[in-house]
Amino acid sequence: MDPVLDTIRDTTLTYRQKVSALARLGEERSAPLRISPALQALRDAGIVCDLNEGPAPYRPRYILPDYAAYLRRGSAFLRVEPPKDLLEAIFALLGIYRHVPSITGYPVWIGDLDALLEPFVEADPAALGPDGELSPSADKAVRLFMEQIDRDNPDSFCHADLGPRSTAVGRAILRHQRGAGRAVPNLSLRYDPAVTPDAFAEAAAACALETAKPSFANHPRFEAEFAALGLAPYAIASCYNGLPIGGGSLTLVRLNLARLAGRALPAPTGAAADLGAFLAGPLAEAVAATLAYIDERCRFLLGESGFFASSFLASEGLVSRSRFTAMFGLVGLAELANALAGAAPGSADRFGRGGAADEIGQRVLAGIDRLVAAHRVPGLEAAGGRALLHAQVGIDSDSGVSPGCRVPIGEEPPLHEQLLRSAPLHAPFVAGAGDVFAFEPTAKSNPGQIVDAVKGFFASGGRYFSCYAADSDVVRVTGYLVKRSEVEKLRRGEAVANGATVLGKGAFDNLRVLDRAVRK
Amino acid sequence: MSAAAEPVGLVARILPFSAVDGPGNRAVVFLQGCDFDCSYCHNPETRAACSGCGACLAACPAGALADSGAGLPPRWDQARCRDCGACAAACALGSSPRARRLSVGELLGEIERYRPFLRGITVSGGECTLQPDFLAALLEASRARGLPGLVDTNGGSPLAARPRILAAAEGFMLDVKAWDPAEHRALTGADNAPVLENLRFLAGRGALFEVRTVLALRGGGPGGGETGGAQEGAFDLEGTVRETARVLARAGSRARYRLIRYRPYGVRAARAATLAEPDPALAERLAELARREGAAEVFVS
Ligand code: SF4
Ligand code: SF4
Numbered sequence: 001m002d003p004v005l006d007t008i009r010d011t012t013l014t015y016r017q018k019v020s021a022l023a024r025l026g027e028e029r030s031a032p033l034r035i036s037p038a039l040q041a042l043r044d045a046g047i048v049c050d051l052n053e054g055p056a057p058y059r060p061r062y063i064l065p066d067y068a069a070y071l072r073r074g075s076a077f078l079r080v081e082p083p084k085d086l087l088e089a090i091f092a093l094l095g096i097y098r099h100v101p102s103i104t105g106y107p108v109w110i111g112d113l114d115a116l117l118e119p120f121v122e123a124d125p126a127a128l129g130p131d132g133e134l135s136p137s138a139d140k141a142v143r144l145f146m147e148q149i150d151r152d153n154p155d156s157f158c159h160a161d162l163g164p165r166s167t168a169v170g171r172a173i174l175r176h177q178r179g180a181g182r183a184v185p186n187l188s189l190r191y192d193p194a195v196t197p198d199a200f201a202e203a204a205a206a207c208a209l210e211t212a213k214p215s216f217a218n219h220p221r222f223e224a225e226f227a228a229l230g231l232a233p234y235a236i237a238s239c240y241n242g243l244p245i246g247g248g249s250l251t252l253v254r255l256n257l258a259r260l261a262g263r264a265l266p267a268p269t270g271a272a273a274d275l276g277a278f279l280a281g282p283l284a285e286a287v288a289a290t291l292a293y294i295d296e297r298c299r300f301l302l303g304e305s306g307f308f309a310s311s312f313l314a315s316e317g318l319v320s321r322s323r324f325t326a327m328f329g330l331v332g333l334a335e336l337a338n339a340l341a342g343a344a345p346g347s348a349d350r351f352g353r354g355g356a357a358d359e360i361g362q363r364v365l366a367g368i369d370r371l372v373a374a375h376r377v378p379g380l381e382a383a384g385g386r387a388l389l390h391a392q393v394g395i396d397s398d399s400g401v402s403p404g405c406r407v408p409i410g411e412e413p414p415l416h417e418q419l420l421r422s423a424p425l426h427a428p429f430v431a432g433a434g435d436v437f438a439f440e441p442t443a444k445s446n447p448g449q450i451v452d453a454v455k456g457f458f459a460s461g462g463r464y465f466s467c468y469a470a471d472s473d474v475v476r477v478t479g480y481l482v483k484r485s486e487v488e489k490l491r492r493g494e495a496v497a498n499g500a501t502v503l504g505k506g507a508f509d510n511l512r513v514l515d516r517a518v519r520k
Numbered sequence: 521m522s523a524a525a526e527p528v529g530l531v532a533r534i535l536p537f538s539a540v541d542g543p544g545n546r547a548v549v550f551l552q553g554c555d556f557d558c559s560y561c562h563n564p565e566t567r568a569a570c571s572g573c574g575a576c577l578a579a580c581p582a583g584a585l586a587d588s589g590a591g592l593p594p595r596w597d598q599a600r601c602r603d604c605g606a607c608a609a610a611c612a613l614g615s616s617p618r619a620r621r622l623s624v625g626e627l628l629g630e631i632e633r634y635r636p637f638l639r640g641i642t643v644s645g646g647e648c649t650l651q652p653d654f655l656a657a658l659l660e661a662s663r664a665r666g667l668p669g670l671v672d673t674n675g676g677s678p679l680a681a682r683p684r685i686l687a688a689a690e691g692f693m694l695d696v697k698a699w700d701p702a703e704h705r706a707l708t709g710a711d712n713a714p715v716l717e718n719l720r721f722l723a724g725r726g727a728l729f730e731v732r733t734v735l736a737l738r739g740g741g742p743g744g745g746e747t748g749g750a751q752e753g754a755f756d757l758e759g760t761v762r763e764t765a766r767v768l769a770r771a772g773s774r775a776r777y778r779l780i781r782y783r784p785y786g787v788r789a790a791r792a793a794t795l796a797e798p799d800p801a802l803a804e805r806l807a808e809l810a811r812r813e814g815a816a817e818v819f820v821s
Pocket of ligand 1: 569570571572573574575576577593594610611612613614615616617618
């Protein structure tokens with residue numbers, strides 16, 4: 001077995017996928033991180049995991065360049081002049097994306113596209129029609145822009161934002177996404193009921209039912225939290241990661257609570273009595289190990305990798321060190337809470353049913369939040385060095401582990417109960433938490449229903465809401481999107497451009513994504 | 521007003537979230553009791569009032585029903601109920617022991633926690649206009665809480681005579697089951713004169729939110745009306761759709777016209793045998809006809 005040769009010979013990989021797999025194999029020849037035996041044991045057990053970030057980090061995991069500054073100033077490194085009209089702005093953006101590093105090699109954030117482009121539309125009388133919508137030529141430019149993004153970035157973690165204002169560009173993007181059947185880019189509507197008109201929100205909901213995007217982000221909530229941390233403005237990147245624009249996150253390390261439950265508890269016992277001991281014992285140790293790993297990855301990235309000394313993004317001020325945070329992810333809260341509650345399948349105490357496991361889940365979450373908030377990552381400037389919590393969506397190999405704080409697929413309570421119970425669980429996840437709902441295709445005739453559900457969810461504290469109709473080809477796996485038809489191709493042994501399709505196939509098989517409860 | 525004076529209604533069921541009973545997300549209140557007997561009724565247990573005979577007690581597998589004695593409806597333990605439907609299936613009257621007497625305040629209290637998610641309520645049935653005072657009071661109180669109410673009616677009671685309901689409702693959803701009186705009688709056991717009168721009256725006032733026709737064919741053998749034309753023994757679906765669309769167009773109504781393809785789920789077996797499902801192509805042809813006649817928005821579901 002020679003992994004290099006195996007990669008070269010693999011007929012299900014495209015050229016770009018092989019290059020990135022080979023680069024990873026090269027990276028694995030080095031092991032510069034200092035990892036304690038205790039941490040290594042937790043990594044080996046799958047309890048602490050860097051989610052494929054690699055053993056020698058040479059770029060931050062999530063980079064959100066300040067594209068507005070780039071469009072204002074241009075870039076000496078890229079030899080791009082400040083654009084003067086819509087077409088120049090589109091080409092300038094297409095020109096920078098491939099220079100934005102990430103784990104997959106494709107940018108995880110390509111901008112708040114409507115806010116970036118609308119000023120060029122407003123400045124050009126020829127770009128707007130008499131109806132306030134884009135003129136045919138501007139509309140075509142935006143359509144081609146979106147198509148090119150899909151071709152250039154065959155990666156479902158490539159994310160763009162819209163809103164909260166309704167703009168001609170934003171409306172055009174929604175129009176073109178509908179019916180286009182593209183998984184890329186992933187899209188969020190930063191939704192503010194006080195600013196976003198209902199008609200725009202309903203257009204977004206109608207688009208989501210057909211194409212599984214955009215999702216809705218609770219804009220007032222994210223905005224206020226990032227302002228309080230001194231990190232405004234924020235954007236939504238990758239799956240649903242709330243992060244500072246002009247920075248991002250150096251790393252995301254996750255704690256698998258489901259695995260912790262299986263390993264650290266001697267037996268499923270009467271929960272309440274053990275909870276305190278569990279929180280102070282196995283859980284606190286695992287949290288400390290996860291934080292230690294975050295510390296070490298940040299130390300190497302900030303101090304040794306040379307990223308900030310060499311990247312034009314840093315030297316041209318499109319990102320700054322002080323706006324990079326670090327993310328503490330978690331998965332499997334449901335499974336841990338069920339184990340601690342001793343709640344057997346089908347029992348009313350199961351997580352998501354409003355009983356004992358819910359209460360325990362809340363307490364576990366509060367415990368983790370306290371420990372993470374009290375820690376300072378050495379050298380990390382953003383938020384005073386505090387890591388931000390993230391309800392991680394899982395990876396393709398996860399089996400029997402629910403994303404973040406979600407209710408397991410197959411155990412979802414009725415929609416209204418799930419929305420009410422899930423909303424408060426989103427609270428501590430400043431760097432993102434979200435729920436996904438599959439709706440009956442009939443919901444397409446009433447997208448206002450989705451907007452009403454979102455309004456209530458956000459008013460109850462929910463952070464992020466995704467949906468699609470059960471008959472849509474583009475399906476939201478956990479946070480990212482894949483096309484069912486592409487997964488089928490992969491099953492037949494054909495290569496597909498989008499690397500996330502491979503993850504999607506694993507998730508279809510392991511996470512029962514297609515078994516998600518369908519809402520009437 | 522004392523608590524005793526608050527109107528009390530007989531409520532079959534409350535559905536806190538619905539996407540198919542009006543615009544946006546709505547709570548739906550089903551009132552018990554109906555004066556039509558439609559062949560394709562999907563919730564026949566909401567038709568009759570319970571006589572308190574007790575025949576359903578033994579049918580319940582969950583011990584959720586208890587005898588109240590003295591010919592009163594059984595006591596129903598909601599917490600124990602598994603929603604299996606065995607009680608209604610055992611009821612010879614077509615009733616259900618699960619209907620509850622609730623005051624307006626109690627009813628709205630049950631949906632209060634869902635209020636942030638709701639755009640309004642829809643009052644359905646059974647036939648909700650058979651409890652006119654309760655219906656009016658419910659609509660008024662709900663609107664005062666920021667949840668305007670739609671009324672979903674079979675149209676059997678003339679609404680022109682119900683000014684309080686007209687004033688309190690956000691709009692109406694009306695079923696036009698058949699244009700031809702004999703056909704209507706065959707399908708529902710009732711005369712359609714008041715239905716058509718309501719259609720014209722509500723359309724003229726701009727009070728119609730939605731009109732619906734269930735597209736069902738006569739069952740039991742070939743020649744059952746697959747063409748949708750007025751052939752012998754077939755329902756004249758074309759006539760019903762055309763005439764209904766014409767009334768809407770003439771009144772300048774912006775109501776949506778929904779054509780619902782009959783499906784046998786939940787329908788009493790004996791009655792289901794008298795009906796057949798239309799194919800989607802026929803439904804689309806009829807939708808096209810309604811559009812041609814000038815109906816504002818036509819849906820097939
Ligand atoms: S619901 Fe039917 S069976 Fe049960 S007591 Fe009432 S009338 Fe009798
Ligand atoms: S639906 Fe009726 S029979 Fe079934 S559990 Fe509930 S009360 Fe009992």
